[in-house]
Amino acid sequence: MLDIQNLTAQVEGTNILHGINFHVKPGEVHAIMGPNGSGKSTLSKVIAGHPSYEVTGGSIDFEVNRKKIDLLSLEADERAKEGIFLGFQYPVEIPGVSNLDFLREAFNEVCAYQGLDKMEEAQFMDLVRQKLKLLEMDEAFLHRDVNAGFSGGEKKKNEILQMALLGPRLALLDETDSGLDIDALRIVAKGVNALRSKYNAIVLVTHYQRLLDLIVPDYVHVLYKGKIIKSGDKSLALELEKKGYDWLIQEQH
Amino acid sequence: MKLSGFQDSPQLSYPPFSEAWRFSQLESFFQQDLSPAKAEFTSASHVEISGAQTQINSLPQGVSLSEIKVAGSDFWSTLKRSGVKYKITITEAMTQPLKISITRPSTQSHEATLAFIEIHVLAGIKASILQDYSGSELGHTHSETLIELAEGSTLEHSLSFKEGAQSINTHTITTKVAKRARYEQTILSSDSQKTRLDLLTELMGEESFAKLRSLSLLKLKSNVDVHSQIIHHSPDTAADQLAKNLLDGESKAIFTGRIKIVRDAQRVHSAQLNRNILKSKKAHAIGQPQLEIFADDVKCSHGSTTGRIGENELFYLLSRGISQNRAQELLSHAFIQEVFTENSPESKTFFKQFLEQQ
Numbered sequence: 001m002l003d004i005q006n007l008t009a010q011v012e013g014t015n016i017l018h019g020i021n022f023h024v025k026p027g028e029v030h031a032i033m034g035p036n037g038s039g040k041s042t043l044s045k046v047i048a049g050h051p052s053y054e055v056t057g058g059s060i061d062f063e064v065n066r067k068k069i070d071l072l073s074l075e076a077d078e079r080a081k082e083g084i085f086l087g088f089q090y091p092v093e094i095p096g097v098s099n100l101d102f103l104r105e106a107f108n109e110v111c112a113y114q115g116l117d118k119m120e121e122a123q124f125m126d127l128v129r130q131k132l133k134l135l136e137m138d139e140a141f142l143h144r145d146v147n148a149g150f151s152g153g154e155k156k157k158n159e160i161l162q163m164a165l166l167g168p169r170l171a172l173l174d175e176t177d178s179g180l181d182i183d184a185l186r187i188v189a190k191g192v193n194a195l196r197s198k199y200n201a202i203v204l205v206t207h208y209q210r211l212l213d214l215i216v217p218d219y220v221h222v223l224y225k226g227k228i229i230k231s232g233d234k235s236l237a238l239e240l241e242k243k244g245y246d247w248l249i250q251e252q253h
Numbered sequence: 254m255k256l257s258g259f260q261d262s263p264q265l266s267y268p269p270f271s272e273a274w275r276f277s278q279l280e281s282f283f284q285q286d287l288s289p290a291k292a293e294f295t296s297a298s299h300v301e302i303s304g305a306q307t308q309i310n311s312l313p314q315g316v317s318l319s320e321i322k323v324a325g326s327d328f329w330s331t332l333k334r335s336g337v338k339y340k341i342t343i344t345e346a347m348t349q350p351l352k353i354s355i356t357r358p359s360t361q362s363h364e365a366t367l368a369f370i371e372i373h374v375l376a377g378i379k380a381s382i383l384q385d386y387s388g389s390e391l392g393h394t395h396s397e398t399l400i401e402l403a404e405g406s407t408l409e410h411s412l413s414f415k416e417g418a419q420s421i422n423t424h425t426i427t428t429k430v431a432k433r434a435r436y437e438q439t440i441l442s443s444d445s446q447k448t449r450l451d452l453l454t455e456l457m458g459e460e461s462f463a464k465l466r467s468l469s470l471l472k473l474k475s476n477v478d479v480h481s482q483i484i485h486h487s488p489d490t491a492a493d494q495l496a497k498n499l500l501d502g503e504s505k506a507i508f509t510g511r512i513k514i515v516r517d518a519q520r521v522h523s524a525q526l527n528r529n530i531l532k533s534k535k536a537h538a539i540g541q542p543q544l545e546i547f548a549d550d551v552k553c554s555h556g557s558t559t560g561r562i563g564e565n566e567l568f569y570l571l572s573r574g575i576s577q578n579r580a581q582e583l584l585s586h587a588f589i590q591e592v593f594t595e596n597s598p599e600s601k602t603f604f605k606q607f608l609e610q611q
């Protein structure tokens with residue numbers, strides 16, 4: 001589904017990613033871990049198409065319904081329409097745009113692109129309410145401006161609300177667990193697990209095992225200085241939890 | 254400069270443009286002779302002023318109106334003495350907003366509408382005024398609006414300026430806010446060759462409050478120059494100003510602002526913020542907010558920001574599948590809406606009509 005070869009990228013003239021190889025198949029859950037500043041968010045944003053990050057080499061292919069797409073040739077909105085979703089580490093506040101209008105705009109554009117008929121308002125509201133319920137969110141959040149004044153945890157839940165509504169093929173969740181209380185973590189995990197199917201894949205960027213207890217990954221990767229230095233199964237995360245990153249970094253030298 | 258065909262038709266000497274006019278060089282404009290634009294009354298407003306004439310339609314309950322004289326022999330006083338002059342007094346709670354239209358259907362650049370309006374809101378009265386300016390492509394409109402809010406009164410003052418892409422306009426709004434009175438001003442303006450807005454807001458008595466909101470939406474080779482002064486004459490007064498510009502094409506917006514707090518006017522809260530978004534490479538903004546404070550126990554903030562539509566906001570919308578154009582539209586819309594969020598439904602409707610015609 002996602003096929004990243006030798007990806008290098010820079011931002012404002014600084015090279016951040018130094019040759020990433022990363023492959024995801026439908027139905028899989030991958031966790032990406034790694035010390036602060038290693039390039040995890042950069043990788044997520046490059047996949048989603050952030051215009052500030054310049055890809056200097058390598059390729060990203062994305063395959064849905066046996067159709068292979070060169071992601072790098074698409075704008076960010078086109079990637080989203082193809083089914084890529086980025087859950088932001090720092091969700092952006094947009095005062096002046098209501099959450100509901102935002103959800104509707106996004107939903108309609110994605111549906112239209114995928115050749116689906118525009119959904120009736122009542123039906124759309126039913127769907128939104130169903131997703132709110134899944135995430136145990138109050139309907140009042142719909143009528144507030146996008147993320148404006150939301151608490152850290154509320155912003156993260158709002159990310160998962162958007163994901164649940166858009167039903168992406170590939171969800172890249174960048175530290176969606178940070179800032180969540182114990183109940184919120186459980187609720188968010190429930191939201192993410194609801195998306196899991198043999199057609200979808202999930203990439204979790206996280207620092208903590210506690211998320212991986214709830215959303216169990218098939219593979220765990222460690223990113224360090226812009227490279228994946230180790231991949232393994234879920235036991236790698238447990239090992240990292242116990243031993244930290246030092247031993248892996250030592251192995252590098 | 255000669256005025257002919259107005260109520261008073263004097264010869265005027267060269268206008269005295271002070272330092273405060275440094276961004277609006279209108280000397281050459283004011284050297285040409287002016288004559289009234291042909292009057293045209295089409296709207297359903299309560300008070301209509303056009304060229305050198307007025308039409309008063311039935312006024313809402315609680316509103317009285319009389320003609321007035323203007324004294325003074327300086328340039329601006331003479332200019333306004335020549336025009337239409339009315340005093341409006343709001344004596345009772347209004348059942349509906351008072352609508353004032355100032356129009357200028359001119360076909361030539363020397364045609365003008367000159368209007369002078371005094372608005373008095375009596376003690377404890379809550380009033381709402383919708384004041385709209387419109388004009389065809391060419392010509393000049395000069396207006397002065399003088400507002401006095403008596404103790405404990407409130408005025409929601411909504412003003413829109415749509416005066417024609419080649420017009421040159423000068424407007425002054427001077428407001429005195431008495432003890433416990435509240436003034437809420439919202440200004441929306443669009444393209445013109447030059448529009449100079451002089452806003453003087455004086456907080457005269459304790460617990461008086463002024464909220465000033467303005468937004469210029471410019472797309473052409475336009476120029477708007479907002480010059481604002483807020484003077485806190487009394488302790489325990491508050492003001493909050495937000496002056497925004499959304500600039501496209503080759504437009505240019507200038508905001509020069511000043512908050513002045515007189516000696517010993519303590520416990521004053523005052524904020525002045527200028528925000529500009531440039532949508533094109535050739536658009537340009539200048540923002541100069543200033544403080545002049547002679548008291549120590551005050552809370553003031555001022556600032557000016559100019560930039561493109563935020564890249565992070567834009568990417569956030571794009572990452573959800575919203576297209577570039579639509580995302581730009583949504584963010585522009587959000588920038589615009591912030592100005593009106595707290596307005597009454599009548600005021601919102603008034604501005605909505607304006608925006609829909611944009």
Ligand SMILES: Nc1ncnc2c1ncn2[C@@H]1O[C@H](COP(=O)(O)OP(=O)(O)OP(=O)(O)O)[C@@H](O)[C@H]1O
Nearest residue numbers: 011012014016035036037038039040041042043089
């Ligand atoms: N816009 C930018 N300008 C300059 N440097 C940047 C920019 N964005 C990211 N970087 C740098 O790139 C490196 C990788 O950052 P990134 O945000 O991808 O790290 P991360 O692995 O997500 O870290 P964390 O675990 O703290 O979230 C950091 O050193 C960061 O300072």
Ligand SMILES: [Mg+2]
Nearest residue numbers: 040041042089
């Ligand atoms: Mg990060």
